[in-house]
Amino acid sequence: MSQNKERCVVIVGPTAVGKTKLGIEIAKAFHGEVINGDAMQVYQGLDIGTAKVTEKEAEGIPHHLLDFLDPRESYTVARFQKEAREQIDSLYNKGILPVLVGGTGLYVKAVLYDYQFNEVKEDxxxxxxxxxxxxxxxxxxxxxxxxxxxxxxxxxxxxxxxxxxxxxxxxxxxxxxxxxxxLPENEPALLFDPVIIGLTMERHLLYERINQRVDMMVQKGLIEEAKSLYDQGIRHTQSVQAIGYKELFGAFDGEYSIETAVELIKRNSRRFAKRQLTWFRHQMAIEWFDMTDVENSYKKINEILEFVAGKLKD
The missing domain is CATH 1.10.20.140 (Histone, subunit A)
Incomplete structure (x- = not known):
């Protein structure tokens, strides 16, 4: 790898494919810390519906740009770009491997490439x-x-x-x-020296995992979490446009039943996963790993760890 650019590992892919777990394993193996690359996990109070990593799941690995923003506030790509780059610089200068993990493609690409955003002031x-x-x-x-x-x-x-x-x-x-x-006209230059890993899975299994994940979220209290935001009067904000919340808000408004809302969450999550895969495959040079064999996921994770180790030695 190039010696004049900061090294980092980036993990992308559709929702429910296993990015969070892999990010933690890579951070554990290579003295790293995780930087969140999901646009909705920045918000406080949106824990279950955004599948935010729990303290137990994190296994002691610090996570940055996570759970810090009031759900009434807006968050821009330009702000994420600035704050994520600052985190990468800070970790790298301490000898810690930055591990950027997330499915929000534009956010991830804006960090890695020299995008110049024209910040028009608010009216x-x-x-x-x-x-x-x-x-x-x-x-x-x-x-x-x-x-x-x-x-x-x-x-x-x-x-x-x-x-x-x-x-x-x-x-x-x-x-x-x-x-x-x-928006920038030409493909911007790569600013870092990243190992970009993409996780994928056979479509039918991914959709099945998404459906099961939504059911688990409901069991964990997604409906109550969304109702709390609704009761606080948080409406028409960027945060509650996240899948899982906007559908339930429709049910709270009396437009349809809670059961219908849950089915809409599953459908919209599946559609979102499909868009994520399409976007990543056309936007960045990614080394893809198929996670379809769920029962042997640790074997696949070890394969990815060996791949990362080889890249970090180059």
Missing amino acids: TAFREHLQKRAEVEGPDPLYRELLEVDPEAKDRIHPNNVQRVIRALEIYHKTGKPMSEH
């Missing part, structure tokens, strides 16, 4: 106006307005992610240009 009055409209009219009218000025937003922003829709409209309002024109 508080305009934003408050749009937020009030969203509360009264719902998210659909704002999303339709966004697609009129920035059709490419359809591939980047979910219609229910009201905060991102408002931010995109705010950027257009302030600059006269859609958000897509503020």
Whole structure:
């Protein structure tokens, strides 16, 4: 590996494939610490639904950029880029291997590559106006307005992610240009010396694991966790657009039953996993490992550890 760039290990892949466990094993084996690369695990109070690592699961391995942000606050890619790079620098300078683990592709790529984000300042009055409209009219009218000025937003922003829709409209309002024109045009340079590991699994087994995981989340108290956020009046924020919360909020609003919400969580999680796999396979040079043989997962983990050891010696 190159000697003039900081080394790190990156673990990506779809939800429920086993990234958290592998990240901990790599950190244990190579004197590392984990940096969270999941956009929703930064929020406090969103523990069960985001599958946030527990103290027991962490096995004493420190985790950074995890569970620190109020769920009423927004979190940008640019802010994550800055804070994650600072964590990588800090760990590397202490002789600790940074292990970036997460399924939020844009966040991970923004850290590793020289993305320059054009930070357009907020227009508080305009934003408050749009937020009030969203509360009264719902998210659909704002999303339709966004697609009129920035059709490419359809591939980047979910219609229910009201905060991102408002931010995109705010950027257009302030600059006269859609958000897509503020994104980098050329493929940026790689800033670090990463070992990028991707985990995959046969589709039918991954979907089965996702369904079982959602059932387990419900048993652990997902519905109660979501209701607590709902009762606090946390609505139309970036945090509760996470899968698991937005579906249950619909049930709390009386749009459908809790049972329907749970099925929607499973369906939306499966669809999200499919999008994650597609995104990662087209965006980065990744060494993929198939985790389908769940019963022999430790054998596969040892194989990955040997692969990492070889790369770190180069």
